[in-house]
Amino acid sequence: MERLICLAIxxxxxxxxxxxxxxxxxxxxxxxxxxxxxxTTNALRTFGKKAGILTLLGDCLxxxxxxxxxxxxxxxxxxxxxxxxxxxxxAGCILGHNFPFYLKFRGGKxxxxxxxxxxxxxxxxxxxxxxxxxxxFFTTHYVSLCxxxxxxAAFAAIIxxxxxxxxxxxxxxxxxxxxxxxxxxxxxFFRHRxxxxxxxxxxxxxxxxxxxxxx
Ligand code: G3P
Numbered sequence: 001m002e003r004l005i006c007l008a009i010x011x012x013x014x015x016x017x018x019x020x021x022x023x024x025x026x027x028x029x030x031x032x033x034x035x036x037x038x039x040t041t042n043a044l045r046t047f048g049k050k051a052g053i054l055t056l057l058g059d060c061l062x063x064x065x066x067x068x069x070x071x072x073x074x075x076x077x078x079x080x081x082x083x084x085x086x087x088x089x090x091a092g093c094i095l096g097h098n099f100p101f102y103l104k105f106r107g108g109k110x111x112x113x114x115x116x117x118x119x120x121x122x123x124x125x126x127x128x129x130x131x132x133x134x135x136x137f138f139t140t141h142y143v144s145l146c147x148x149x150x151x152x153a154a155f156a157a158i159i160x161x162x163x164x165x166x167x168x169x170x171x172x173x174x175x176x177x178x179x180x181x182x183x184x185x186x187x188x189f190f191r192h193r194x195x196x197x198x199x200x201x202x203x204x205x206x207x208x209x210x211x212x213x214x215x
Contacts, residue, residue, distance in 0.1 A: 002078055006070050006088035007095070013066035014096020017107060018058030019043040022051045031106055034205075035194075039108035041143045041207060049209075056112050063093040063116030083121070083167040084177050090117035091184055098191060109191040111147045114184070118154055125157040141206035144195035148188060155185045 019038045023030035026047060030038050033046040040059065044052025066089040071082060078085055094110035094117075118126045129150040136146040158181050161167075162174050169177065189196070198204035 002074060002085060003088045005074070006085045007092035009069050009073075010063075010066040010089040010092020010094075011096035012092075013062045013069070013089075014093035014098075014113060015100050015102070016058065016062045017097070017100055017103065018062075019051070019055040019108070020103065021058075022047055022054060031103075037108055038103070038106070040112045044207065045205070056115070059097060059108070059112035060116035060119065062097075063090055063113040064120045066090065066093045067117065067120040081169055081173050083169060084173050084180075086121060087117070087177055087180050090114070090121070091180055093117070094184060094187070098187070109147070110184075110188060111151075114151065114154070114188070122158075122161065124161065125154050128157050129154050137207075141208055142199060142204050143207050144192050144204060145199060148192055148196075151185050151188045155181050 017038055019030045019040070019042065022043055023033075023038075023046070030042060030046055034042045035045070036042070040052055040056040043055040067086045070085050070089040074085055075082055090113070094113045096107075097113045098107045098110050099105040100107045115126075115129075118129055132153050133146045133150040136149055137143065140146070159178055162177060165171065165174060167174065167177070195204055
């Protein structure tokens with residue numbers, strides 16, 4: 001039951017679609033522009049840097065908010081499995097972001113929300129992901145490639161850092177955490193399937209910050 005509550009709290013938080021709201025303020029639907037994705041990269045591409053930063057912050061913070069709510073309301077009762085419940089809250093948030101019911105289930109790809117999760121979950125994993133993301137970004141400029149590589153790194157890092165009950169949970173809850181994180185990683189790849197096809201064909205859009213954006 002507590003897992004469902006965390007998923008529900010997360011889902012409700014995930015419904016706050018920052019890039020869609022910014023699009024509406026521009027009197028348009030972001031999903032009709034660029035890659036058609038309601039997310040940070042497409043907000044940057046469609047509305048510019050300010051919109052990209054706001055979307056990253058909004059989508060990241062909604063996941064942090066979901067985790068904080070879970071910690072505040074369930075922390076005392078379920079302190080022994082709090083890392084796992086935080087992950088369920090993040091999973092709910094990513095589902096709400098990717099599949100918002102009021103937008104006919106057409107949302108984003110869940111990367112910024114996942115950044116929020118990693119930030120709230122383990123700063124060491126956040127640092128690892130940030131290094132991988134930016135190293136790849138400044139060499140390839142493919143945000144999708146950076147996002148998916150960082151996701152895989154986060155999955156691997158959770159497995160490595162969670163060994164021996166390092167997150168304070170027993171073996172079965174630790175294994176459950178690995179499975180849920182694996183499912184989220186698979187979901188991220190599924191949501192990026194069009195990007196993966198474009199990467200394979202060499203037609204994926206590159207993102208440049210600074211002067212090259214104006215091309
Ligand atoms: O976070 C989404 C990013 O990885 C790719 O976005 O708009 O290029 O499909 P987009």
